[in-house]
Amino acid sequence: MNISDYFTKVKNLTNVLASIGAPIDDEDLVAMTLNGLGKYYSQFRTSIIIRKTFPDFEDLITLLISEKMRIVGISSNGGSKENVFYSNTNRSRSRSGKPHFEVDT
Numbered sequence: 001m002n003i004s005d006y007f008t009k010v011k012n013l014t015n016v017l018a019s020i021g022a023p024i025d026d027e028d029l030v031a032m033t034l035n036g037l038g039k040y041y042s043q044f045r046t047s048i049i050i051r052k053t054f055p056d057f058e059d060l061i062t063l064l065i066s067e068k069m070r071i072v073g074i075s076s077n078g079g080s081k082e083n084v085f086y087s088n089t090n091r092s093r094s095r096s097g098k099p100h101f102e103v104d105t
Contacts, residue, residue, distance in 0.1 A: 003068045006036070007061055030054045037064075040071055 001009070010033050014024055024032070031054070034045045044067045048054065089102060 003022070003064055007033075007064075010036070026056050027054050029057050030060050033060060041067065 010029070014029060019023055030048075034048055040063075044064070048060070048063070054060075071092055
């Protein structure tokens with residue numbers, strides 16, 4: 001299920017519950033939406049949960065779309081977490097004393 005379909009499903013369930021007299025407040029809606037995200041969103045979910053205040057549902061949608069674009073961008077570049085980061089495995093210092101980093105490809 002893509003992220004747009006997921007939002008539609010969550011919003012439809014919210015509307016159904018509201019129509020039978022069991023509305024969900026925004027904070028619970030955000031929490032339930034986060035809990036339903038897949039494994040690729042675990043870091044994103046953690047970053048939202050540790051905030052002092054939850055974003056409202058509309059802001060969460062915007063944040064999730066941005067996160068999805070980031071994830072797709074990494075995938076479309078042929079990159080994975082292993083070859084996108086700066087490696088310090090064979091880190092050495094240059095003559096200036098500053099660390100020298102190599103990019104894993």
